[in-house]
Each structure stands twice: as structure tokens, then as C-alpha cells.
Amino acid sequence: MSQIVSDFLLHRLNEWGINRIYGYPGDGINGIVGALDRLQDRIEFIQTRHEEMAAFMACAHAKFTGEVGVCLATSGPGAIHLLNGLYDAKLDHQPVVAIVGQQSRAALGGDYQQEVDLISLFKDVAHEYVHMCATPAQVRHLIDRAVRIAKTERTVTCLIFPNDVQELEAVEKPPRAHGTIHSSTGYTIPRVIPHQQDLQQAAEVLNRGKKVAILVGAGALGATDEVIQVAELLGAGVAKALLGKGALPDELPFVTGAIGLLGTKPSWELMDGCDTLLMIGSSFPYSEFLPEEGQARGVQIDLDGRMLGIRYPMEVNLVGDSAETLRALIPLLTRKTNRAWREKIEKDVAQWWQVLESRAMHDADPINPQRVFWELSSRLPDNCIISSDSGSAANWYARDLKIRRGMMCSLSGGLATMGPGVPYAIAAKFAFPDRVAIALVGDGAMQMNGNSELVTAAKYWQQWQDPRLIVLVLNNRDLNQVTWEQRVMSGDPKFEGSQSLPDFPYARYAELLGFKGIRVDRPESIGPAWEEALAADRPVILEAYTDGNVPPLPPHIKLEQAKAYVSALLHRDPEAINIIKQSIKEIKESWFSSGQEEKGN
Known part of the structure; x- marks a missing residue:
């Protein structure tokens, strides 16, 4: 027929x-x-x-x-x-x-x-x-x-x-005539590795380095064991671009975490102090967070040759699959006997996790958003899938969540668009209906399209083997990331006409859809709320009523940023007093950790 x-x-x-x-x-x-x-x-x-x-x-x-x-x-x-x-x-x-x-x-x-x-x-x-x-x-x-x-x-x-x-009748087999195309299905991912001489040149650079830094991105997601082995041989620290957050477990003592404006202080110090940089499967774009040009020798691995040598002047550029290339490179590397650089990195990382915990426990009005993520981190189910939306939620996702082996996580990296947090998590549930999916979303993205897409979840959730789809909404009534960018980058106060959002009842809306709705507005209730959400027999909206004045401080504050910040406060920012209080708390923890480090030295 x-x-x-x-x-x-x-x-x-x-x-x-x-x-x-x-x-x-x-x-x-x-x-x-x-x-x-x-x-x-x-x-x-x-x-x-x-x-x-x-x-x-x-x-x-x-x-x-x-x-x-x-x-x-x-x-x-x-x-x-x-x-x-x-x-x-x-x-x-x-x-x-x-x-x-x-x-x-x-x-x-x-x-x-x-x-x-x-x-x-x-x-x-x-x-x-x-x-x-x-x-x-x-x-x-x-x-x-x-x-x-x-x-x-x-x-x-x-x-x-x-x-x-x-609606036309199909032609399954085109006629064998001039001007016709006869194609077929099938594609196998090729094994792509560099030439041996290029691998040897890369090994020479890495073996000579005394302070090696590694930066991994999405291209390293399938090379976890190989990256760990290379880092151990070279005594290196490993920073992660946002799309590479799942590439290495955060429990490893030499993993410095995220890099960039949303990054960590150990990642900043790793790049600031290194003499050799190995980039693996990353197109991280912000040069100000990489070593200064001429400071470090560089080796880069990427499957796409078009992405090589455009973020930092690399000495050796290797076109290849990350895992395959690293496996070919490992026999050429020499284990570094001097572990002083590695020991410093591990000390910095340990201190940073203490800083994050202290910051998360600071009082806020009514809830510190960092604590919402910190309390989730230790409760993350094995093999869960995490999506984050763009906005201030991405800051706390990048810094405060400790990813373990078997977990997957992602967000909009290159485009950094608002809106994918909830649809990403729904797609994860269709692909892996037996795994827990967690979306971390700000109220701006939720009002933009997340609320509507919950209707999609309501249509399909009962066919999922594990019904747990958990959406965290940071209800701070503010387009928070842009508000902070206005303050820190432009020196402008918060413009309430563009930044303030209506207070929407997300948890009650969840109940209307047949989900479980949980609203949290006290810090001591955050942990129990996560436990209740993770034990639910249906999708959950966890609405955290958070303080938008908790600053997502960059890992290193430049003079221009400090001047812009002060300018915003002097120009009668409506939240100036609360901002100053929260900023003092955050900065105090960084000073304390630096003081402890100097005392330890």
C-alpha cells in the first residue's frame, strides 16, 4: 500500500x-x-x-x-x-x-x-x-x-x-535517472585523535609546567576518568565552565568549581597563579578570567578545530575527542613529584566550601537564596538530572551545588537565554522517566514561560515511572540578575519600573494543577521542605520566598566594578541599605578566608 x-x-x-x-x-x-x-x-x-x-x-x-x-x-x-x-x-x-x-x-x-x-x-x-x-x-x-x-x-x-x-504520494525509492539523489541512513561517531607528534609536543608543554591549570567544558562530559587521571599526574587543579559542571564530581578536592562571573574564588586563583593551561572541550568566552596573555603556556583539545586558539593564545592545538585524546596523551605525561601547587589548590578549595556554607547561613529577609541551594546539595538524589535557568539562580547553581558521579546537569550556556529551566527538566523526564529531574528557576523565567509549561507536565506526568519533577522557584519579586548587572556593570540603581515583578502564588498554582505546592519563607524550613519535595508522589513546585538583596559577588572584584557598585548606591538605589548589610556579610567571609590562609602560611 x-x-x-x-x-x-x-x-x-x-x-x-x-x-x-x-x-x-x-x-x-x-x-x-x-x-x-x-x-x-x-x-x-x-x-x-x-x-x-x-x-x-x-x-x-x-x-x-x-x-x-x-x-x-x-x-x-x-x-x-x-x-x-x-x-x-x-x-x-x-x-x-x-x-x-x-x-x-x-x-x-x-x-x-x-x-x-x-x-x-x-x-x-x-x-x-x-x-x-x-x-x-x-x-x-x-x-x-x-x-x-x-x-x-x-x-x-x-x-x-x-x-x-x-499530502502527496511518497516516493520511497527515487528513479535511477540523471538528477536524482539516492541516500541512506546510518552514522557512526568517528574516533578522532591528533597525530602522535602533536601529542608529544603537548606532553612536552604540560610536563614542563610547574603550576598546571585545567579548564573543562561540555566536550569533557564523556572524559571524566581521563581528566581525573591527567589532573593527578600533573598535580593540577580543574575549573569547570558552566556546561562542564557535570564533567567532574565536586567532591574531588582539586576541583575548583565554576569559572567566570558566576565562578569561585579558587578558580580565579587557579587561573591567576598558573604557568600552564590545558583547556578540554570548552569554548569559555571570558578572557578576563583566563591567565593573562604570556603568563602561561597553553594546550587545547577540541573536537571542532574552529574553536581552537580563539580564547587564549595556545602553543599546541589538538583536534580530537576529549577522552580519546587524553588516553593517547596520558602515557606521555610524567607524574609531578613536587605537589606544592596541588596542595595549595586543595587548601583553597576546602576553605572555599567553608566560605560558601557560612554565606549560605547568613540571615536575610526572609530567606537567603544561597541556603536554598546549599540545603539541596547534600540531599540531591543519586543520578538526578538538574537544569538551571539563566538569572541569579545560575549563580547559586554554579557555586553551591556539589555534583556527584552519575548526575547530569545543564543550562543555556552560549545563548544564556531565559526560559529553558522548566522545559529542560520536562524533556529530561521523557528521556529518563525513572530519574528525578530538578529545575532551578527564578521568578522572572517562571512568569515568562515556566508557569505555562507546567501545564505540559500536568498533561503527561502520570506516565512517568518516577513522577518526581521538582521545580524550585526563587520568588524575590525582582529580575535579579539584571538588577545586579545594572548596579555592578553600569553603576545604575535598580529601576523598579523594569525590574520589579508581581508576587505570583507559585505553590498555590501548583495545587491547581494537581501537583504538590510547598512555600518556604523561614530558613529553618528549607531543609524539611526539600525532604518533603523529594518524597512526593507527584511533581512539586517549591516556592522559596527569597531576598533579592543578597549579592552574587564575582570571585574577584575589580576597581571598576567597585566604583560602579558604589555609584549605584549613591544614586538612591531603593534597596541601598539592605544591599550594604548583605554585602558586608558576604565580603566579610572572603576576608576571613583570606586571613586564615595568610595565618596558615
Whole structure:
């Protein structure tokens, strides 16, 4: 029996191992939606509240599974809505295929309703491969190339299907004639390692270093054991870019934690004092947090040669898979007998965890957000999956949570967009229904789209093997990260007209959806609240009524930042008095730890 293009499209995707599509319906994709109904036994369709959320979920699926994520949207406005989530995938190098509808071919160029030049629209975000299907004979190779290129280049690709083409009779096997394409499925990730002479040159640099620093990113997520072995041989400390937070357990004494504005003091000191830098699978962009140019010799490993040597002037650039390259490099490395540098790093790390605990226990009005994360850290379930949204929540996620082996975690790294925290966690539950998923979200992101996407969770949660999806909402009634950026970077006071948010009852809203809602406004209740949430038999919204005046201090305060900060307070910031009180508490802990270090020396 012959089939139509839409059926063949889904069959072909399924042959590539794709069994789930995130999307939202519309008349521009009626043919594909009808095929999804007929093929429910092969491909599951997840209906999101918005196309942007579908793209976020496809990105998260790729991040947490290593598979290609697929999202579906109708023509015109639906396709446009996908863009932000697709850019999240592109900038974080995730394989995602977007399938979008289009008006009938005969209408194109006629200023028809919802007619948008989709090829031009997607040409940047899906620049490696974006094409419109004009005839059924194309479908096979369009699908094959879109999926293969997404996997090979770790990027976004896009296919556009006019709605009349979706209903045409499929051509499963194009005729063997001039001008036809005969493609196939299948792709195996290659083994990519550098040449031996390049490995030897890298080893020479690393062996000569006396104070080695390692920086890992998302490209090191599959190289945990190899990074640990290299760090042990070189007596190095390891800092982690945000997307590499899950690459190494935080319980290791030489792991200095996050780097950058959201980073830790030990990571700052690691980079400030090193004479050799090894970057592994990271495109961390902020040069001010890396060694000064000329201070350190550099070696970088990345699977994408385009990302080499653009963050720091590297002496040796190695194109290769992180784990494979490190395994080839390890036999060439010499164990350092002088462990003074390592001992200093471990001492700094131990002191820093004490600082974080002290900061978390400071009083605030009514709750210190750091304590919410600190109390969660020791209670994190084995093998849980954590997502963070952008905003001040990302600061505490980066610093206060200790990730253990077996856990996965992510956020929007390259794009740093608001909004993916909740959809990331929902996608994690579909990919791993037996694992606990935890989303850490600010009230700005929650009001932007998180509240709506809880409706998606309400639609599907009872089919998950483990129903626990926990969403922490930091209710501080403020677009907090931007407020602090205005103060510290621009020297401007908080502008309440743009920064203040309405006080929304998140926990009560959760109860309306059939979830458990927990509201915490006393510090002594935080620990018990997490235990109640983790013991629940359904999704949970844990609403923490937090103090937005607790400063997310950078690991190193520059003179310009201090001047801007003071300027904001002098310009009658509405929270000036409370800010000063909280800042004194935070800074005091850093001074105390520095004093203890000097006393110890």
C-alpha cells in the first residue's frame, strides 16, 4: 500500500532512531500531524504550550541523551517561535532537527497568509543545512542529510514542508535517472585523535609546567576518568565552565568549581597563579578570567578545530575527542613529584566550601537564596538530572551545588537565554522517566514561560515511572540578575519600573494543577521542605520566598566594578541599605578566608 509524504517522513526519522518529537500543531503541518496519529506506536508526539518550548526540549533531549532532538512547528508564526530555542541548541553545539510547515507551493511568492521566507529566516540558525521539499522524490535524502549533518556537525538543521507536499504520494525509492539523489541512513561517531607528534609536543608543554591549570567544558562530559587521571599526574587543579559542571564530581578536592562571573574564588586563583593551561572541550568566552596573555603556556583539545586558539593564545592545538585524546596523551605525561601547587589548590578549595556554607547561613529577609541551594546539595538524589535557568539562580547553581558521579546537569550556556529551566527538566523526564529531574528557576523565567509549561507536565506526568519533577522557584519579586548587572556593570540603581515583578502564588498554582505546592519563607524550613519535595508522589513546585538583596559577588572584584557598585548606591538605589548589610556579610567571609590562609602560611 502506498503512503503519503508525511508517513514516509516519520518512518524515515524512525529509521534514524528518532522516537520522540516535541511540537505544537497548526494547519501548516496538518499532514504531518495526521501521520503522527497513525504512527503513535513508533514516534511519540509531545505537545508543548509554545513552539519555543518545543525547541528547548529538543535541545535538552540532545544534551541529556546524546541523540538528535527533533521539534515540529507550523508555518509562519509557529516557525518563527522556534528560533530562540534553536539558537540555544546551535550555540551549545547540540544536534537538533527542526521540521516546519509552509504554505502550498502554488501560493508561494503571492503574499499569501502566513507566508514567510523560511529559508532566509532559518539560514543563520540552521546554516549547515536548511532546505524546502519541493517534490516527494526529495524527502528521503532531505531527511538523511538533515539528521546526518546535525549529528556530524553537532548543530541545528531545518526542513521545510509545504502543506500540499505533505499530502502527496511518497516516493520511497527515487528513479535511477540523471538528477536524482539516492541516500541512506546510518552514522557512526568517528574516533578522532591528533597525530602522535602533536601529542608529544603537548606532553612536552604540560610536563614542563610547574603550576598546571585545567579548564573543562561540555566536550569533557564523556572524559571524566581521563581528566581525573591527567589532573593527578600533573598535580593540577580543574575549573569547570558552566556546561562542564557535570564533567567532574565536586567532591574531588582539586576541583575548583565554576569559572567566570558566576565562578569561585579558587578558580580565579587557579587561573591567576598558573604557568600552564590545558583547556578540554570548552569554548569559555571570558578572557578576563583566563591567565593573562604570556603568563602561561597553553594546550587545547577540541573536537571542532574552529574553536581552537580563539580564547587564549595556545602553543599546541589538538583536534580530537576529549577522552580519546587524553588516553593517547596520558602515557606521555610524567607524574609531578613536587605537589606544592596541588596542595595549595586543595587548601583553597576546602576553605572555599567553608566560605560558601557560612554565606549560605547568613540571615536575610526572609530567606537567603544561597541556603536554598546549599540545603539541596547534600540531599540531591543519586543520578538526578538538574537544569538551571539563566538569572541569579545560575549563580547559586554554579557555586553551591556539589555534583556527584552519575548526575547530569545543564543550562543555556552560549545563548544564556531565559526560559529553558522548566522545559529542560520536562524533556529530561521523557528521556529518563525513572530519574528525578530538578529545575532551578527564578521568578522572572517562571512568569515568562515556566508557569505555562507546567501545564505540559500536568498533561503527561502520570506516565512517568518516577513522577518526581521538582521545580524550585526563587520568588524575590525582582529580575535579579539584571538588577545586579545594572548596579555592578553600569553603576545604575535598580529601576523598579523594569525590574520589579508581581508576587505570583507559585505553590498555590501548583495545587491547581494537581501537583504538590510547598512555600518556604523561614530558613529553618528549607531543609524539611526539600525532604518533603523529594518524597512526593507527584511533581512539586517549591516556592522559596527569597531576598533579592543578597549579592552574587564575582570571585574577584575589580576597581571598576567597585566604583560602579558604589555609584549605584549613591544614586538612591531603593534597596541601598539592605544591599550594604548583605554585602558586608558576604565580603566579610572572603576576608576571613583570606586571613586564615595568610595565618596558615
